[in-house]
Amino acid sequence: MTRPPVEMKGLVLDIVERVTLAANRIDIWLNRAKIAAALEAGGGSQRPDIDPIPMSIEAKLRRAGKGKRLVINGVEAEVNEGLVALIKEAFAVRNQLLSGSDDSIESMSGRLTMNKGRLTSLVRLSYLAPDIVRALVAGRQSSALTPSRLLRLSRNLPHDWKEQRCFLGFPA
Helix, strand or coil: CCCCHHHHHHHHHHHEEEEEECCCEEEEEECHHHHHHHCCCCCCCCCCCCCCEEEEEEEEEEEECCEEEEEECCCCCCCCHHHHHHHHHHHHHHHHHHCCCCCCHHHHHHHCCCCHHHHHHHHHHCCCCHHHHHHHHHCCCCCCCCHHHHHHHHHHCCCCHHHHHHHHCCCC
């Protein structure tokens, strides 16, 4: 069904009878007769007021910066390129540290012209649980977990992987 956007908007407004937002889901009721008419299938319900099609979608309201964001479960994840770049940088820094080319964190931060605090935070992030790293690279993290927040949280990052999951809001 290809229609111009303006026509599609009108069709959606016509088909959707009611939308209810609950604490953990969105409920949508669709008019069966109007869907049949739009599809030109005919034979729609004789009593569309009694016979709507109910739909429920799991969703949660999450804080995102100063605002809020509706997070719908099952929707393809959106990869945060900043988080991916941060993880990549963390592993590059750890590899350089383990190569033994520097005597100390201070000499390494001087060579890389990087603030010592950032350098140590990156080293800590390079020891994230492997499933957390995979989730970040795949975009399966809370929308509230931004690169700057992850860097800030790294100061108190637990060593235990299970504790890391809880600390960063991932399933344990």
